[in-house]
Amino acid sequence: MKPKDTPPPSMPTADDLIDTARVVALPMRTKFRGITVREALLFKGPAGWGEFAPFPEYNDAEARMWLAAGIEAAFLGAPDPLRDTVAVNATVPAVPADEVAAIIARYPGATTVKVKVAEPGQTLADDVDRVAAARELVSTVRVDANGAWTVDEAIEAIAAIGDVEYVEQPCRTVEELAQVRKSVKALIAADESIRRSTDPMRVAKAGAADIAVLKVAPLGGMRSLIKLAGRLPMDVVVSSALDTAVGMSAGVAAAAALPNLHRACGLGTGAMFTRDVAVPFRVHEGAVELRSVAPSDDVPLASPDRTAWWHDRLRRCHAELMR
Numbered sequence: 003m004k005p006k007d008t009p010p011p012s013m014p015t016a017d018d019l020i021d022t023a024r025v026v027a028l029p030m031r032t033k034f035r036g037i038t039v040r041e042a043l044l045f046k047g048p049a050g051w052g053e054f055a056p057f058p059e060y061n062d063a064e065a066r067m068w069l070a071a072g073i074e075a076a077f078l079g080a081p082d083p084l085r086d087t088v089a090v091n092a093t094v095p096a097v098p099a100d101e102v103a104a105i106i107a108r109y110p111g112a113t114t115v116k117v118k119v120a121e122p123g124q125t126l127a128d129d130v131d132r133v134a135a136a137r138e139l140v141s142t143v144r145v146d147a148n149g150a151w152t153v154d155e156a157i158e159a160i161a162a163i164g165d166v167e168y169v170e171q172p173c174r175t176v177e178e179l180a181q182v183r184k185s186v187k188a189l190i191a192a193d194e195s196i197r198r199s200t201d202p203m204r205v206a207k208a209g210a211a212d213i214a215v216l217k218v219a220p221l222g223g224m225r226s227l228i229k230l231a232g233r234l235p236m237d238v239v240v241s242s243a244l245d246t247a248v249g250m251s252a253g254v255a256a257a258a259a260l261p262n263l264h265r266a267c268g269l270g271t272g273a274m275f276t277r278d279v280a281v282p283f284r285v286h287e288g289a290v291e292l293r294s295v296a297p298s299d300d301v302p303l304a305s306p307d308r309t310a311w312w313h314d315r316l317r318r319c320h321a322e323l324m325r
């Protein structure tokens with residue numbers, strides 16, 4: 003997918019972006035993706051704030067999509083909404099089964115829960131117990147293996163776990179997803195296979211998934227996401243990873259503007275940080291509300307070194323976008 007799919011807002015220069023940039027450093031509640039502090043570069047345009055926060059290991063070619071998404075948010079703004087709230091799932095990490103209820107309680111009114119499975123160092127019995135604990139509390143449980151199973155392990159695990167809404171990214175590759183999908187009755191969702199692919203339609207062509215998990219930043223913006231959703235012959239779920247409230251607002255806006263949205267979205271993850279850049283998105287009656295977000299003045303900032311690193315990265319990705 004090329005960033006040309008994002009309509010060109012009058013393209014700002016890298017200096018324009020750096021002029022208003024704030025590099026924030028948010029302490030996290032628990033270690034995630036091996037990090038305890040989440041850095042993000044935020045900048046302001048005529049339409050509001052945009053976020054540029056590709057994970058550190060992403061190269062510039064991949065990270066430029068995140069910049070395109072931030073520019074869209076700040077310079078073009080959100081597409082017209084079709085709804086003002088978006089149903090979201092509760093997210094249960096790989097905790098012991100007896101901690102599941104307390105985590106779900108942080109998402110008031112949520113009727114869908116996503117449970118992390120296939121955690122390295124844990125057993126299938128741990129997954130079965132954790133899913134069972136969630137199933138006692140809500141009507142709809144989905145699981146996410148983050149690509150950790152082999153095809154055989156996935157087939158065995160899916161049988162053991164039992165009825166779920168869907169199984170997200172059971173294995174790593176598109177081919178493995180297609181094989182698993184042929185072998186089980188459960189619905190299969192693709193996440194990493196779309197997010198880190200140069201051709202997000204490959205999942206559909208390969209018959210590898212029933213559901214697509216879509217994220218604004220890696221797809222280059224809200225409008226790119228909506229356009230891709232229109233082309234994919236399957237249900238979509240809009241999700242976020244470690245977005246600050248600024249990035250989250252773009253995810254909620256994209257979900258709010260999708261003509262066909264039938265499942266709870268993965269946008270209830272604001273509770274990842276001990277403090278966010280603004281009032282975090284709170285789940286109320288199982289949904290989050292559409293709103294624009296500006297960072298508050300007292301947000302913790304990154305060190306001068308790290309700020310310079312992010313400015314450099316922004317300049318390189320901006321050059322990639324202009325090529």
Ligand SMILES: [Mg+2]
Nearest residue numbers: 146170171193
């Ligand atoms: Mg996922």
